[in-house]
Amino acid sequence: MDDVNAEEAEENLTVRKLRERFPEAVLSTRxxxxxxxxxxxxxxxxxxxxYLKEDPDLRYDFLSDLTAVDRLAEHPRFEVVYHLFSLQFxxxxxxxxxxxxxxxxxxxxxxxxxxxxxxxxxxxxxGISFDGHPDLRxxxxxxxxxxxxxxxxxxxxxxxxxxxxxxxxxx
Amino acid sequence: MTEARTxxxxxxxxxxxxxxxxxLVLELDGEIVVRCTxxxxxxxxxxxxxxxxxxxxxxxxxTDRMDYLAPLSNNLxxxxxxxxxxxxxxxxxxxxxRVMLTELTRIGSHLVWLGTHAIDIGAMSVxxxxxxxxxQILDMYEQVAGARxxxxxxxxxxxxxxxxxxxxxxxxxxxxxxxxxxxEYEDLLTNNPIWIQRTKGIGVIKPGDxxxxxxxGPGLRACGxxxxxxxxxxYSGYEQYAFEISKGTHGDVYDRYxxxxxxxxxxxxxxxxxxxxxxxxPIAVQDPKLTPPPKPMVKKSMEALIHHFxxxxxxxxxxxxxxxxxxxxxxxxxxxxxxxxxxNTPYRVHFRAPSFVNLQSLPxxxxxxxxxxxxxxIGSIDIVLGEVDR
Numbered sequence: 001m002d003d004v005n006a007e008e009a010e011e012n013l014t015v016r017k018l019r020e021r022f023p024e025a026v027l028s029t030r031x032x033x034x035x036x037x038x039x040x041x042x043x044x045x046x047x048x049x050x051y052l053k054e055d056p057d058l059r060y061d062f063l064s065d066l067t068a069v070d071r072l073a074e075h076p077r078f079e080v081v082y083h084l085f086s087l088q089f090x091x092x093x094x095x096x097x098x099x100x101x102x103x104x105x106x107x108x109x110x111x112x113x114x115x116x117x118x119x120x121x122x123x124x125x126x127g128i129s130f131d132g133h134p135d136l137r138x139x140x141x142x143x144x145x146x147x148x149x150x151x152x153x154x155x156x157x158x159x160x161x162x163x164x165x166x167x168x169x170x171x
Numbered sequence: 172m173t174e175a176r177t178x179x180x181x182x183x184x185x186x187x188x189x190x191x192x193x194x195l196v197l198e199l200d201g202e203i204v205v206r207c208t209x210x211x212x213x214x215x216x217x218x219x220x221x222x223x224x225x226x227x228x229x230x231x232x233x234t235d236r237m238d239y240l241a242p243l244s245n246n247l248x249x250x251x252x253x254x255x256x257x258x259x260x261x262x263x264x265x266x267x268x269r270v271m272l273t274e275l276t277r278i279g280s281h282l283v284w285l286g287t288h289a290i291d292i293g294a295m296s297v298x299x300x301x302x303x304x305x306x307q308i309l310d311m312y313e314q315v316a317g318a319r320x321x322x323x324x325x326x327x328x329x330x331x332x333x334x335x336x337x338x339x340x341x342x343x344x345x346x347x348x349x350x351x352x353x354x355e356y357e358d359l360l361t362n363n364p365i366w367i368q369r370t371k372g373i374g375v376i377k378p379g380d381x382x383x384x385x386x387x388g389p390g391l392r393a394c395g396x397x398x399x400x401x402x403x404x405x406y407s408g409y410e411q412y413a414f415e416i417s418k419g420t421h422g423d424v425y426d427r428y429x430x431x432x433x434x435x436x437x438x439x440x441x442x443x444x445x446x447x448x449x450x451x452x453p454i455a456v457q458d459p460k461l462t463p464p465p466k467p468m469v470k471k472s473m474e475a476l477i478h479h480f481x482x483x484x485x486x487x488x489x490x491x492x493x494x495x496x497x498x499x500x501x502x503x504x505x506x507x508x509x510x511x512x513x514x515n516t517p518y519r520v521h522f523r524a525p526s527f528v529n530l531q532s533l534p535x536x537x538x539x540x541x542x543x544x545x546x547x548x549i550g551s552i553d554i555v556l557g558e559v560d561r
Contacts, residue, residue, distance in 0.1 A: 032492050033255055061382055064497065065506050065523040081508065083495050083523070087382065087396065090403040094495065114385025117531050125219075140212035140560060149220055150519075156224045 012036050014058055014093050021051055042097040049111045060084035066118035068126045072152040076100040107133040125150035177205055184213045188291045188546045191556030202541050207534045214560040222520040226486030227253055227327055235321040238558040241280040243272050244500040246325040251406055252496035252507040253327045256489050264452045265329040266408050271445040274438040279308040280501035281431045288550035292369045297359055304352050307345050314338055328462045329455025346443055370425040374536040374548035385528040388503025389430040394422030400499040412441050424551040461487050486515040502526050502553055526554040
């Protein structure tokens with residue numbers, strides 16, 4: 001991408017502070033269209049989030065969104081994406097972790113209660129498990145459903161026959 | 172004897188006061204709600220999955236079907252996200268029309284909320300009045316887009332078409348009559364002792380809890396947190412409009428009511444300003460690779476024909492990358508996270524739906540209250556299940 005600007009990302013206060021505090025945790029940073037993304041080591045995500053939330057100069061107290069992306073052909077396969085917002089400074093930052101299929105991600109529910117349903121949705125749609133989540137079960141699909149619809153190897157259209165053969169379909 | 176004192180019952184998914192197919196499992200101790208567990212997904216339609224196989228412009232009609240009471244807000248968030256990734260800016264006329272219509276949408280959405288919320292609590296006539304006024308807004312949708320609900324009026328790069336003749340007059344006459352109507356609703360409710368008893372001090376949530384639970388929109392502002400994305404991170408030129416953010420103090424059902432009434436008044440002001448400033452000019456970016464050529468051109472110019480054909484058969488490509496764009500929808504923060512791999516369809520679209528997130532606050536507001544209060548609280552959160560389940 002043309003406008004990926006590593007230098008610009010480096011100047012960002014949030015990026016700088018997080019890198020100073022957790023030099024091991026920050027894998028890379030980038031800035032596209034004035035949006036900053038920090039790739040964090042997946043085991044460090046909870047510590048990083050708590051720091052970003054509590055540091056008086058940053059105060060990312062609002063978790064806007066939490067979701068995932070399936071990069072089917074790549075390794076690690078999944079990205080879990082966190083969109084943080086600071087009500088005080090009106091700033092946004094995007095955190096990302098990369099996880100392999102079957103890998104368990106630490107839950108950020110102890111940092112923000114709102115992560116509860118978001119993580120359930122990611123679990124339901126992508127099959128990514130969260131460690132330390134108080135109530136990890138499907139949220140949108142029926143309980144007995146097989147498969148995770150937002151995975152790239154899950155068909156967009158399928159006849160009822162497909163389900164019978166696949167032995168899927170809950171009730 | 173320590174026998175189980177509580178009873179577990181099911182409320183919904185076919186219960187009128189759950190505003191759609193929301194199912195709540197309630198653990199009751201007499202009339203008191205001890206535990207409230209929402210079960211959602213009954214209206215899950217796989218919108219995010221479908222979007223991955225549609226070309227960028229084709230995703231717009233799907234977005235209508237999330238918050239179907241505010242289709243244009245959904246359209247706006249999506250087209251802004253795509254435009255951000257494309258790195259384009261729409262012409263001033265298109266931008267102004269977008270603001271005008273999304274603010275009318277806010278009024279329309281709040282009117283449905285007011286009507287249904289009031290009828291839940293037993294105020295029948297407000298329901299009829301609110302729907303009478305909303306009808307005028309639906310008529311406006313019909314004028315601009317031809318459809319009354321799934322209007323899909325915005326396009327990546329601008330608008331579907333310019334405003335029809337006489338539209339400004341329709342909006343002006345609505346703006347003249349509506350403030351008086353709003354005063355009528357307030358006459359019926361704001362100082363009504365029954366309304367106050369049913370809403371004041373009910374479903375209280377503290378600002379800290381609200382932020383922790385991700386509550387946004389009027390629900391958050393009613394607790395005294397003055398966050399409105401139109402002010403904090405302006406989009407579509409909102410920084411040029413004069414308006415105020417609603418603010419409550421108690422975080423109860425009553426304050427959420429006052430906030431939304433206040434917001435309707437402010438929206439009237441914004442629509443009025445947008446009418447005054449409405450500039451002339453094109454309604455879409457003049458880029459043949461992105462927006463279709465005028466129809467007469469297609470019949471005369473070979474190039475126009477090719478562009479037209481390509482746009483309808485292949486669409487346009489969006490540079491690889493990712494963006495998050497959020498707007499202040501009538502319900503709260505409506506966010507679009509868009510990932511592109513450089514092709515003509517989105518690689519991944521995620522919609523951060525305010526109703527989905529706001530609904531998480533329901534147990535915190537309702538537990539320890541009466542079942543009858545639960546009905547008032549659900550109404551005050553203002554959810555649309557199309558958006559909760561997507």
